[in-house]
Amino acid sequence: MNRVITIALAGNPNTGKTTIFNSMTGSHQKVGNYAGVTVEKREGRRKYKGYDFHIHDLPGVYSLTAYSMDEVVARDFIINEKPDVVIDVLDSTNIERNLYLCLQFQELNVPIVAALNLNDEAVSRGIQIDEKRLSEILRMPVIKTIGKNGAGVEALLDKAVEVFERKEKPDYEVSYGHELEGDIQVVIASLEKDGAFCARYPVRWCAVKLIEKDARAEELLESHAFADGVKAALKERVRRIEEHFGRDASTVVSEQRYGYIHGATAEAVTRRPVDKQTVTEKIDRVLMDRVLGFPLFLLILWLVFQTTFTLGAYPMGWIEMFFGGLSSVATAFIPEGILRSLVVDGVIAGVGGVSSFIPLIVLLFMFISILEDSGYMSRAAFIMDKFLHIFGLHGQSFLPMIVGVGCSVPAVMAARTLKNARDRIITVMVTPFMSCGAKLPVYVLLAGAFFPRYAGTVVLSMYVVGTLLALFSSLLFRKTVLRGESTPFVMELPPYRLPTVKGILWHVREKTFGYLKKAGLVLLPASMLIWAVTSFPKPALDVPKDVQMAQSYAGKIGKEMAPVLAPIGFDWKIGIAAITGFAAKEMVVSTMGVLYRVEAGPDRKSDSLREALRRDPAFSPLVAYVLMLFMLIVVPCFASLSVIYAEIGWRWLLFAVTYWTALAWLLCFIVFQTGRLLGF
Amino acid sequence: MVIMFHCFSNRAPTGVLAMAWAVIEKIIVAVLLMASASYLGWRAYRSVFKKNSDGCICDGCPSSASCSKKK
Numbered sequence: 001m002n003r004v005i006t007i008a009l010a011g012n013p014n015t016g017k018t019t020i021f022n023s024m025t026g027s028h029q030k031v032g033n034y035a036g037v038t039v040e041k042r043e044g045r046r047k048y049k050g051y052d053f054h055i056h057d058l059p060g061v062y063s064l065t066a067y068s069m070d071e072v073v074a075r076d077f078i079i080n081e082k083p084d085v086v087i088d089v090l091d092s093t094n095i096e097r098n099l100y101l102c103l104q105f106q107e108l109n110v111p112i113v114a115a116l117n118l119n120d121e122a123v124s125r126g127i128q129i130d131e132k133r134l135s136e137i138l139r140m141p142v143i144k145t146i147g148k149n150g151a152g153v154e155a156l157l158d159k160a161v162e163v164f165e166r167k168e169k170p171d172y173e174v175s176y177g178h179e180l181e182g183d184i185q186v187v188i189a190s191l192e193k194d195g196a197f198c199a200r201y202p203v204r205w206c207a208v209k210l211i212e213k214d215a216r217a218e219e220l221l222e223s224h225a226f227a228d229g230v231k232a233a234l235k236e237r238v239r240r241i242e243e244h245f246g247r248d249a250s251t252v253v254s255e256q257r258y259g260y261i262h263g264a265t266a267e268a269v270t271r272r273p274v275d276k277q278t279v280t281e282k283i284d285r286v287l288m289d290r291v292l293g294f295p296l297f298l299l300i301l302w303l304v305f306q307t308t309f310t311l312g313a314y315p316m317g318w319i320e321m322f323f324g325g326l327s328s329v330a331t332a333f334i335p336e337g338i339l340r341s342l343v344v345d346g347v348i349a350g351v352g353g354v355s356s357f358i359p360l361i362v363l364l365f366m367f368i369s370i371l372e373d374s375g376y377m378s379r380a381a382f383i384m385d386k387f388l389h390i391f392g393l394h395g396q397s398f399l400p401m402i403v404g405v406g407c408s409v410p411a412v413m414a415a416r417t418l419k420n421a422r423d424r425i426i427t428v429m430v431t432p433f434m435s436c437g438a439k440l441p442v443y444v445l446l447a448g449a450f451f452p453r454y455a456g457t458v459v460l461s462m463y464v465v466g467t468l469l470a471l472f473s474s475l476l477f478r479k480t481v482l483r484g485e486s487t488p489f490v491m492e493l494p495p496y497r498l499p500t501v502k503g504i505l506w507h508v509r510e511k512t513f514g515y516l517k518k519a520g521l522v523l524l525p526a527s528m529l530i531w532a533v534t535s536f537p538k539p540a541l542d543v544p545k546d547v548q549m550a551q552s553y554a555g556k557i558g559k560e561m562a563p564v565l566a567p568i569g570f571d572w573k574i575g576i577a578a579i580t581g582f583a584a585k586e587m588v589v590s591t592m593g594v595l596y597r598v599e600a601g602p603d604r605k606s607d608s609l610r611e612a613l614r615r616d617p618a619f620s621p622l623v624a625y626v627l628m629l630f631m632l633i634v635v636p637c638f639a640s641l642s643v644i645y646a647e648i649g650w651r652w653l654l655f656a657v658t659y660w661t662a663l664a665w666l667l668c669f670i671v672f673q674t675g676r677l678l679g680f
Numbered sequence: 681m682v683i684m685f686h687c688f689s690n691r692a693p694t695g696v697l698a699m700a701w702a703v704i705e706k707i708i709v710a711v712l713l714m715a716s717a718s719y720l721g722w723r724a725y726r727s728v729f730k731k732n733s734d735g736c737i738c739d740g741c742p743s744s745a746s747c748s749k750k751k
């Protein structure tokens with residue numbers, strides 16, 4: 001039986017906790033160069049020197065006074081689950097601020113091992129830390145690490161074992177100076193009257209937090225047997241502190257803490273002045289320029305899309321060829337009948353149609369992850385902040401929105417970093433307008449078929465319309481159901497970091513497999529079912545295929561929906577396709593593949609879906625554009641809905657679904673009818 | 681084997697074989713459809729009421745942010 005050691009990786013945001021976690025456990029959690037990448041607790045395991053390590057990666061926090069949901073996750077884990085060892089991951093380039101949180105851990109009396117991470121960056125900036133000295137002063141093990149290449153990670157585990165095996169409680173001594181210390185002791189004495197309370201919570205921490213007027217500590221105090229007595233003593237002391245220092249008690253406490261940190265680092269840290277501008281500063285001079293910043297941001301986005309389309313075109317062609325070949329092989333080997341129809345018209349038409357878009361999605365993801373890893377995303381959020389405020393949004397809402405260009409699921413979860421519940425709900429409700437990667441195939445297919453010369457522009461227009469809708473919707477919510485000011489925010493700007501080739505390749509591989517998996521597990525079975533509802537019941541007579549389809553189950557359902565669909569220009573096939581998008585947005589393309597493959601016999605097997613669509617009388621450029629709009633606005637896929645439900649609850653989900661559907665229909669109605677009047 | 685032969689030779693089987701094939705074909709299609717329907721239903725159920733064992737919310741969606749992968 002191995003012994004189990006529970007470890008929590010905690011620390012400020014963007015200090016490399018997840019990087020170290022990945023290196024310890026061999027997992028591939030998302031790492032990114034901005035604050036707030038990890039919003040959920042993650043567990044991983046590692047066997048090392050006869051111990052079973054249960055390692056938990058926590059969201060980054062600035063202090064243990066929790067404001068936002070991700071901060072609550074981190075704090076509650078440390079306080080309630082009491083891990084055996086907390087590995088506090090510190091940013092060596094910013095040691096003072098990082099130690100602030102570390103001291104709060106010390107006060108909780110949890111056993112700590114400190115990791116001086118990002119050591120390579122500290123060295124290149126001329127910061128030298130004497131870890132032995134620091135370790136003596138702060139009475140905890142300190143190890144230098146470089147998360148990126150795993151240096152020092154094993155040493156961390158060794159130290160964790162050492163701390164774990166050393167049974168006695170750690171004896172940290174955060175000194176607040178003798179002035180304040182007297183007051184703290186008085187509060188401690190009054191707290192200690194309730195023995196049970198002291199067994200449950202670290203007393204010194206409670207005392208300091210109470211002086212700081214921390215709401216959570218005040219809450220805990222309610223369970224104290226002599227709460228009134230403590231409150232009286234506390235009030236008296238706070239009054240004395242505020243009179244003596246002439247400042248708010250909480251300010252005094254944090255000043256003293258910084259004072260202590262200052263003392264510690266003065267002895268252990270030496271800085272060699274680096275006179276030249278850092279690379280980051282140089283780049284930011286240009287990219288964060290007041291005037292140039294915004295146009296440059298747009299230019300970068302435009303480049304991302306342009307490159308995605310140009311590069312993606314090659315592999316797309318290969319995949320199309322592959323499925324074309326597969327289709328002829330299947331036709332040649334399976335005798336005429338329903339099985340052949342299922343394979344050729346159902347599976348190959350459905351899955352093949354979507355698969356060719358995989359390269360596009362993977363490339364788009366890759367570029368987004370490069371932007372995230374490099375540190376540019378935080379800058380973009382910063383640039384957008386002022387602009388977003390006009391619409392009652394936040395610079396911080398911008399990050400979830402950009403993540404939403406990839407997939408709504410992580411985007412909705414990323415909104416957890418927003419402190420204010422109202423901001424968070426608004427952000428969650430508008431992120432689906434950001435056109436996730438799965439909507440891209442629909443746009444590209446339709447734009448390619450009906451606007452061959454302006455395909456790129458038309459697709460881009462979807463993203464522009466989506467962004468505008470997100471902005472105006474949030475303004476609308478602010479003015480009606482979610483009144484209130486948007487809170488100001490401070491965005492941390494991490495230094496630029498060169499994304500590693502390994503990291504990028506890993507992203508590409510993971511996305512590709514992710515999509516193959518989705519194609520196999522969702523699109524394949526779903527295509528078969530779509531094929532079934534469009535092929536049965538079989539007519540008695542030998543009628544043309546499109547007549548048969550119109551009489552099939554799908555056709556009948558479609559006809560029922562005609563009163564709703566006709567005003568926005570959709571016939572039953574388009575309606576059915578649009579509905580299947582609910583399962584997964586790419587499904588729309590699969591369904592169209594199945595529905596429009598009517599004439600594709602053995603003689604015309606090269607007939608692409610694009611041409612089939614163009615030949616269909618129900619389609620016109622106007623209808624195609626309206627369909628794209630519809631797909632952009634209408635409810636996101638099933639998976640996103642279940643996450644949105646988990647994040648904001650069913651009331652808001654219901655509201656959002658109504659809003660999305662109504663907006664989608666209304667906007668499509670307006671566009672279609674105006675378009676028709678104008679003669680398109 | 682005989683059916684396979686006929687499949688490869690791409691000729692509609694005749695006689696008894698044709699009848700056998702017609703039945704087998706229907707069975708294959710029915711099984712595939714039933715399997716797909718129940719699989720998708722199960723997935724939908726799971727994504728609403730349960731997370732995956734590894735904490736994935738949806739394993740089709742390309743989001744490393746919500747999924748952990750063990751090596």
Ligand SMILES: Nc1nc2c(ncn2[C@@H]2O[C@H](COP(=O)(O)OP(=O)(O)OP(=O)(O)O)[C@@H](O)[C@H]2O)c(=O)[nH]1
Nearest residue numbers: 013014015016017018019032036037038060146147
């Ligand atoms: N140069 C250098 N970069 C590192 C090191 N460790 C991590 N990074 C980079 O720092 C950035 C942040 O890493 P993460 O592991 O996502 O940080 P985190 O602490 O988990 O961040 P949150 O989850 O947002 O709290 C990424 O771009 C990493 O590649 C290191 O030792 N040296």
Ligand SMILES: [Mg+2]
Nearest residue numbers: 017018037038
């Ligand atoms: Mg992280």
